[in-house]
Amino acid sequence: MLDPFSPGRVFCVGAAGSGVRAMAELLHGFGWQVSGTDRGKPDVLGRMRAKGLAVAHDPDGNMWDERPDLLLFSPAVPPTDPARQRAEIEGVPQATHIDLLAELTKLRETIAVAGTHGKSGTAALLVHLLRCSGRRVAGFVGAEPVDPTYSFADPDPELLVVEACEWNRHFLRLEPRHAVITGVEFDHPDSYRDEAELIGAFRRFVERVPIEGTVVSEEKWRRWASEGRNAVVRFHERTPERSGPRPDGVYDVGLGGGVTFETREWVGNEQRSAMPSEALSRHNVAFAVVAAAEMGVDLDDACIWTNWPHTPVPMLRRRFEIVGEWRGRTVVDDYAHHPSALRDLYWKNMFFHWDGFGTGLVFQPHQCARTEALFDRFAAALQQWENAAVLPVFPARETATAEQCTALSRRLAEASGATFLPDLDALPRWADDSTRPGDALVLAGAGDIDRARDLLFPGARPSPGTRPYSAA
Missing domain, CATH: 3.40.1190.10 (Mur-like, catalytic domain)
Structure with missing residues (x-):
């Protein structure tokens, strides 16, 4: 394994995925020359480029011109991936972000x-x-x-x-x-x-x-x-x-x-x-x-036990992130994809006491296996919300068909009293009908529900969607 503190050139496959992105930015901080591509999430790639990482949105999966010292990839990228196969032929060492993280914890x-x-x-x-x-x-x-x-x-x-x-x-x-x-x-x-x-x-x-x-x-x-x-x-x-x-x-x-x-x-x-x-x-x-x-x-x-300090703290994207205002509704984006996280999100949202005291939740379940295993708990968590809608399951790391994802989410919506939305395109109309100005519109899930921003705020954040290598 290469020493992460000895800089070289690294090429990232699936550069916008959460693990690869986080590791790529760490390596860049250690002095590595970082390049790479991703088939989705151009907005994430744009923010990475602003920090000096030479990454690009490339649906065709183009690769390096100059041989890298390391190929960094997500565990979701199979050995049959063209970049991994080329690295094998050229003798380029390959590692996942987990491999490098394990090495860093030794050093x-x-x-x-x-x-x-x-x-x-x-x-x-x-x-x-x-x-x-x-x-x-x-x-x-x-x-x-x-x-x-x-x-x-x-x-x-x-x-x-x-x-x-x-x-x-x-x-x-x-x-x-x-x-x-x-x-x-x-x-x-x-x-x-x-x-x-x-x-x-x-x-x-x-x-x-x-x-x-x-x-x-x-x-x-x-x-x-x-x-x-x-x-x-x-x-x-x-x-x-x-x-x-x-x-x-x-x-x-x-x-x-x-x-x-x-x-x-x-x-x-x-x-x-x-x-x-x-x-x-x-x-x-x-x-x-x-x-x-x-x-x-x-x-x-x-001053942590009695009077907390007024200290600027870095907020995180998709962690109760206030995105903006859409037709008078405050749009909140959150990563919640477990029943307990949905319950916590409900109470966190209630604390803010939005002007209209109303809330609409749009939830995208993450994985069929998780949704089935925790089905009753998901249904109970969704029942707390005043208005809720459920999108088809996002089948990360799964082989479930679109029909299976749709059927499972439809069943969850029926069990919880929520509205089933067949796709993201149905979201704006549902939000317009089910919420009113002054309410909060909360987006929750770990798949590609963040694409809803494109529908609510067109032109502000273009995204073609999450592809398999970018799936969290």
């Missing part, structure tokens, strides 16, 4: 953030807090910052904060010094038979943390950690009488109020007004702050 002290939900938000905020304390930190974060000038890269980091994905047990390849577990719920039925098998994988992940490291988790996962440092986050519905860390490593955190964390709202490239902290999950904030404290960030400087 730098690493905090790995794992959990069914909240990995990107927690990791991004942790990078921010550590940087504010003066640490040289680089972050591997799957979600993009809304601020187009913000970068998680650093040319010579002393510390890495990485998002550790449980899909296909990828996180078991990492060698972190420290770990954060934001929570564990059954997901990824294409990788795990049941919740017990998933929990077993998380336990093995925690066991990879050395005794001199630190594990930050809720109390119920404390038993997994070694005899080393184990920081426990204990949540309370109301602000506890005693907040902050205790000698036994327990941090008491109230969820009932008192959190004031200034963030920046970006619409396009223009900075707008400050956004209240509830756009961030309080659980994510708590895990990030506790992890930062365990890394030596002064709690008094952070």
Whole structure:
């Protein structure tokens, strides 16, 4: 395996996919010359080019002119891909972003953030807090910052904060010094038979943390950690009488109020007004702050237990991202694709108290296997929303037919009392009929529902859609 800190030339296949993009930007920060192509997501590629990466939207899959030192590709790219076949013939080393991430965790002290939900938000905020304390930190974060000038890269980091994905047990390849577990719920039925098998994988992940490291988790996962440092986050519905860390490593955190964390709202490239902290999950904030404290960030400087600081925090795309206004409705875009995430999104949306107090949700299920395995929970989560519509399932990494995706979503819509939309083209009319000016229109899902922006804001963000190599 090549040393990621020894720069060379890297060509990326599926450059706009979340994992490859995040790794490409890290390598660029380390001094690599980055080039590559993707069959979709020209908007993502445009933002990558603005940061100096020579990537292009290329439906034809054209390749390099000058032989690269490394071919970087997503696990979704098969060996039969023309670029991979050419690399094999020319003797170009090949690696996935998981391969490089595993290598990076051997070379730098690493905090790995794992959990069914909240990995990107927690990791991004942790990078921010550590940087504010003066640490040289680089972050591997799957979600993009809304601020187009913000970068998680650093040319010579002393510390890495990485998002550790449980899909296909990828996180078991990492060698972190420290770990954060934001929570564990059954997901990824294409990788795990049941919740017990998933929990077993998380336990093995925690066991990879050395005794001199630190594990930050809720109390119920404390038993997994070694005899080393184990920081426990204990949540309370109301602000506890005693907040902050205790000698036994327990941090008491109230969820009932008192959190004031200034963030920046970006619409396009223009900075707008400050956004209240509830756009961030309080659980994510708590895990990030506790992890930062365990890394030596002064709690008094952070003011994290009583009076939160007014600190600009990098917001992330598709994480309760306020996109703009469409016919008087506030459009919100979110990555939620699990029943618990949909419930959290509902309550987060309710906190804002939009002028019309109404909300319309358009949800695109992600994977048939996930939708079937969690069907009843999805139906219950959708029933919370005042108006909801369901698009056909996005079959990432699956061979399901369009007919199967449509039938499953139609069944979910019937079970939840939602409206079935046959495609994205039906979205504007449904939104116009089911919501009114002053309401919020929330887009949710992990597939290509972000293309809805093209329909609501034509000309502002062209996108031909998500192709297989770009699928999250």
